[in-house]
Amino acid sequence: VTVEDQLKTYGIAIDSRLDNLLTVESSFPSELISAMRYACLSSGKRLRPALCLAACEAVGGRTEDALDAACAIEMVHSFSLIHDDLPALDDDDLRRGRPTCHIEFGEAIAILAGDGLFSMAFETVSRPNGLLSDAIQLRCVRLLSGSTGLSGLVSGEAADILAEGKPTDLAALEAIHSRKTGALIRASCEIGAVIGTHDESQIEAMREYGEMVGVAFQIADDILDETSTKEHLGKTAGADQTRMKATYPRLMGIEASQAKANEHAQAAISKLKKLKGPVEFLENLARFTVSRTR
């Protein structure tokens, strides 16, 4: 099975469950629901929820146990994209090849749709589902909130915005990315592992895999932003450059960036040795992450 095919298989399960979770009673404001569905059910890569499901399998667990948590992770990701794209932040008009949420629904509803998805993520991960113990669900809540707040993406986005136009060195760039992108990718792997096993050494290995893959992914993303056209990327290409944002290629050059991405992908793969379930997808995904062209 190729990475793309496996991503599609995971994607179908995730989209179907997300569609279900976002099908709600008619008394809720329909424009808000439409905006939440628009942002969350669009054609993203589903990388984070797929990592969550794959991590659960890789430690010997069942993917169905991790499906709700995977959807919650995608909701958090969608929330962060909606808010990052707002005029006051990155001011992006295009995302995944379509108008961003605030272009389509207006700023007020976009802000609230983000908030609604964020809230729904915690409802989803804490809802009694007959599959997980209270202790595991609570640990998922902790991992999810820990990866989004001050130790995670909100802090990373703030640091990113505050650093705009200022000279940034590699250490500062890595600190920003570790929070802005890395934290949720790491949490996706750890949450899947926590759901799939009680073995803390496997959980730790999955967390480390997530750490490494997150860095590889971010470097690859930076390279793509420099080299792609708008048509390929589905979002405004070269946007980082226009905004004077530091990126790996701008600090290290494209070749050294690619080498660094490859190293991290290899380091990620090396963490998989400790796992007791199937790891082929995670292995291939690490390689795919640094070789993708879009």
Next chain:
Amino acid sequence: VTVEDQLKTYGIAIDSRLDNLLTVESSFPSELISAMRYACLSSGKRLRPALCLAACEAVGGRTEDALDAACAIEMVHSFSLIHDDLPALDDDDLRRGRPTCHIEFGEAIAILAGDGLFSMAFETVSRPNGLLSDAIQLRCVRLLSGSTGLSGLVSGEAADILAEGKPTDLAALEAIHSRKTGALIRASCEIGAVIGTHDESQIEAMREYGEMVGVAFQIADDILDETSTKEHLGKTAGADQTRMKATYPRLMGIEASQAKANEHAQAAISKLKKLKGPVEFLENLARFTVSRTR
């Protein structure tokens, strides 16, 4: 003890713990932290966290067990105020007698400060504290997320904005308020009760008290908005009228609104009979809610 004095006593405990929770390591973006502290540590009434602490006591529990949850509730409340005040939503410049968060820190940081407080609320309510069982903490997560998402304040705010300038009847107004203000007040009482007792009938009574007090509070707030001056209110007075928002006084007149508020306060008080702890404060608070002049 007067309501004001008891509110002050609760307020001191809450502010001190909030200050503590919002004192974080220096690697986090300082402007983001400043904005979160500005919004959350300002001189609010602390009504919701006080309700949480008082509810816990009223069912026979210890306030210290509910302190973190009370702080989480205030974080959620602050998050919702920051986002509601944004230019794209209610566009308010003044809150609690001071410039709103986006006036003081700019829109980007204000949006992220709201997100950061929302996330920190879930970190706070799910953190191991040696006081509460996993089951109780998880139930608090459910109540908190349930009161903020589609069944709660995000949905209420969206409905409120979408209804602006359109004819609204009493049923629609009540539906909006039940979510926008009612849900979190109700949850504050229920969370306090869940932490304080395992007795479901007491928990249900506290939930019903919260329901009734929430309605009384909202009607009283609407009346204040019509009758107060900016100096008294600490926020832009008459703002609802300027925005053509429906309010109780505009739909029923001031006298009938006041009568309705009083009825709900009385109904709230009647729910307290079932409780096994001290209820004097909650009784007085219900009366205070409908008689306050600011």
